[in-house]
Amino acid sequence: MTRYLSLYGLFLKQRLKALLEYRANFIIGAASTVFLQGSSILAVWVVMQQVPTLNGWNLDQVLLIYGLITLAKSINHMFADNLWTLGRYYIRSGGFDRFLVRPIDPLFHLLADRFCQDGVGNFLVGLVLVVKSSVSLQIAWTPLKALLLVVSVLSGGIIFIALNLLTCTAAFWIVDSVPVTRMVFDNHLFAQYPLSIYPKAIGILLTWVLPYALASYYPASYLLDRASGNLAWLGPIVAALLLFLGYRFFQFGLRHYSGTGT
């Protein structure tokens, strides 16, 4: 474990060196995600100047939900973005075979190979939204609430990573797994808004099947002392379970991997 941590440090150092060579790209990359989020946030802001609440949630409460999921997403974006490119850039080109002959876990190698700077933009957007909204909402912080905030952002990040891991493993059979990953990943967009605005079926999907809401709606409910907030404590358990399943499935896919002939 410590060996992997220090290895990750080495990978990160190399990556940052490369990124700092192209400083402008680093900044533009991080800023681009800010602008992408900006469109949706601006839309919410404009609409909520006209109506006081969205299904009983005011602007700051909606922004808290939005900020929490953006923070969780940024963890996946910064540290596990390479899962998206497994098929396209590693398996198709044969570059993945390089990992297989190294004396470290191929999955670890894949993730450590590229820290994604664009995720920093998402992290900052999420952080600003959560801080801004929780100050405006005057959340009564208790140790338990502070703990839940940290736990749910981390476990939310792991839920994102685990679901991407489960779907990107398809690359071992169909090479380009991006469509499959995208199909699951995009469902997180539902969880940017209060789950209560959707029909029950979507609520169940986002809680029990693709549990992105455990990173947004439920922790926000807990912080605001709303009913159903207690479900947020399921986050770490679900995250651990999904990560275990994802890792096992990745290992299974790895055993069926035969290369592309490139």
Add this chain to the structure above:
Amino acid sequence: MIRRLLREPGKYLAISTMVPKVFMAYQLWFWIGLILSTIAMAILYFFWRAVYGGTADIAGLSLGTTLTYILLAQVFRPLTDIDLIFEFGFNLREGGIVHQLLRPLNFQLMYYAQNLGNLGTQLLLQIPMALVATFVFGLRWPTDPAVWAAFLVSALLGYTSYFFFVYIVASLTFYTTEVWGLGVLFNGMAIFLSGSLVPIAMMPGWLQTLVLSIPFAQALAVPINILTGITPLAQVPSVWLTQLVWVAGLWLASNLVFRLALRRVTVQGG
């Protein structure tokens, strides 16, 4: 020996199965694109229903009108899809732009024709989304032929002015080598500024002024307003006239910027 014989076809079989895999990937993208657009549409649909939970009227628009506007804006989204920034950047890096400039064709007109063809294709590919909007989300299509005619003219004018606008921004890639960030930034801004998420009438005054004084909205919000009936037919001629001014102004500006940029161009490859 026998083991080797058995292994040989296995290798070639793996190569053969790559072909259907690549083909399937294209098919898969089509269907998954449909699912992704449906997710985006569903979020907007339920979001707007919740917005109208306690009120019947926002900035003069009813829930029905707003939903029609939002769903139509999603169906006609290709009106704001012009990938000129990435295309210029790519051609500049690969050097293909040299051959294009040497052709006995008008460089700008060539790209316009190409994008118009692309628009037609993209709109045809939106037919499944139009069906989803109609049968899943209950989109009611306008039936007045005069409205459709007014919309088509406005859409063409808006698309043309937007093309010249993107052309100006794409010409800026001649100065900077950073194409990807510029493209992502531009597309991110276009989502909101084209009016695809919120009808312009709901924006605060200063934002309306801003949105209407830059060309994004001409391509989507302005024609969709006509199609939805938010802009009455009596006002259409003045809308067309405004759009014509946009087209003329941006056409002039785009040629000016392009000529200036061309002096600075450094082709990186080829």
